[in-house]
Amino acid sequence: MERIAVFGGTFNPIHNGHIHLAKSFAKALHIDRLLVIPTNSPPHKAAPDLAPAADRLAMCRAACRREGFEVSDMEIRRGGPSYTAVTLRELKKLCPDSELFLITGEDMFVTLADWKEPQTIFSLATVCASPRSRGGRDALRRCAAKLQKLGAKTYLADFHYLPVSSTMVREAVRKGKSISGLVPEPVERYIREKKLYLEEMGNGI
Numbered sequence: 001m002e003r004i005a006v007f008g009g010t011f012n013p014i015h016n017g018h019i020h021l022a023k024s025f026a027k028a029l030h031i032d033r034l035l036v037i038p039t040n041s042p043p044h045k046a047a048p049d050l051a052p053a054a055d056r057l058a059m060c061r062a063a064c065r066r067e068g069f070e071v072s073d074m075e076i077r078r079g080g081p082s083y084t085a086v087t088l089r090e091l092k093k094l095c096p097d098s099e100l101f102l103i104t105g106e107d108m109f110v111t112l113a114d115w116k117e118p119q120t121i122f123s124l125a126t127v128c129a130s131p132r133s134r135g136g137r138d139a140l141r142r143c144a145a146k147l148q149k150l151g152a153k154t155y156l157a158d159f160h161y162l163p164v165s166s167t168m169v170r171e172a173v174r175k176g177k178s179i180s181g182l183v184p185e186p187v188e189r190y191i192r193e194k195k196l197y198l199e200e201m202g203n204g205i
Contacts, residue, residue, distance in 0.1 A: 001097055001098065001099050002032045002033065002095065002097065002098045002099070003029065003030060003031050003032045003033075003098070003099050003101065004031070004032065004033045004034075004035060004091070004095060004098045004099070004100055004101070005022070005025055005026060005029065005031045005033070005034045005035065005100075005101045005102075005103055005128075006035050006037060006087070006088065006091065006100060006101065006102050006103065006125065007021075007022050007025075007034065007035065007036050007037065007103040008036075008037040008038070008039060008075070008082070008084060008087065008102075009038065009039065009105070010038065010039050010042050010050060010056065010166070011036070011038045011039075011056050011059065011060050011166070012049075012050055012051055012056055012166050012170070013051065013056065013059045013166060013169055013170075013183060013187055013191060013196070013197075014036075014038075014056075014059050014060050014063045014064075014166075014183070014184075014187060015164050015165070015166060015169055015182055015183045015184075015187070016162055016164055016181070016182060016183060016184065017132075017161065017162040017163075017164040017165065018036075018063075019063060019064075019067060019184065020159075020161075020162050021103065021105075021130060021159065021161075022034055022036065022067070022069060022103065023067065024130070024157065024159040025101070025103050025128055025130075025157065025159075026069075028157055028159075029101055029128070029155070031101065033070060034069045034070065035069070035070050035071075035072050035091075036060050036064050036069050036070065036071045036072070037071075037072045037074060037075055037087060038053065038056045038057050038060050038071075038073075038075065038076065039075050039076075039082035040053055040075050040076045040078065040079055040080065040081070040082050041080060041081050041082060042081070042082065043081035043082065043083060043116065049170060049197070051196050051197065053076045054076075055190075055194060055196060057071065057073055057076060058190060059186075059187045059190050059191070062184070062186035062187055062190055063183070063184040063186060063187050065186075066184075066186075074087065074090060075087060083115075083116045083117070084102065084115060084116075084121055085115070085116055085117035085118075085120040085121050085124075086116075086117075088100060088102070088120065088121060088124040088125055089120065089124065092124055099126075100124055100125035100126070101125060101126045101128055101155070102121065102125040102126070102127045102128060103128050103129075104127060104128065104129050105129070105132065106129060106130070106131055106132045106133065106136045106139070106140060107132075108129075109127065109129035109140060109143060109144075110139060110140070110143045112127060112143075112147060112152070113146065113147065113150060118150070118152075119150070119151065121152075122147070122150060122151045122152040122153070123151070125153075126153040126154065126155050127147065127152055127153065127154050127155070128154070128155040128156075128157070129144075129154075129155075129156055129157075130156070130157045130158060130159045130161065131158065131161065132161045137158060140156050141156065144156055164182050168182065169182050169183055169197070170197045173191060173196070173197040173198060174197060174198060174199065179191070
């Protein structure tokens with residue numbers, strides 16, 4: 001049975017923390033394919049300075065090419081808010097004999113029960129997370145216990161986390177600071193060439 005990891009997010013932009021997390025889970029879970037899927041429009045949080053979908057997709061492809069990860073535009077092509085339950089259903093239809101793993105960030109994992117069709121997510125994929133804060137480990141364990149009572153399969157890892165966020169990258173760009181070491185070099189070059197994140201971008205996608 002093929003083991004497929006799904007890593008979704010706004011990736012605004014994708015950064016070294018994302019890559020590190022994906023590589024860590026891919027190794028720990030013996031993943032055959034890792035799919036990075038940038039959202040079209042995030043339903044769970046406000047994104048006032050979201051870069052255009054085409055740019056976020058291009059940055060993901062630039063970052064993942066050297067890692068051997070696949071990048072899918074399925075949520076962008078679908079349009080509208082990007083719901084994980086819908087994405088997992090589509091993937092299961094495409095790969096019916098696969099075992100799916102959903103990689104989430106600490107902040108997303110603890111809100112899973114409030115997502116659209118959480119039972120669909122729980123039935124289709126093992127939900128994975130790793131802490132990104134000092135108190136994150138205990139918070140994840142408490143949440144995992146609650147999710148398991150709701151029927152979820154969970155996998156918690158305690159990987160070393162990199163202290164980098166997309167917000168940090170965008171703020172550095174706006175302040176004219178270097179983002180070397182925060183994002184993969186192809187992403188840094190793309191942001192510079194396309195002049196992304198130089199100012200607040202409003203709500204445009």
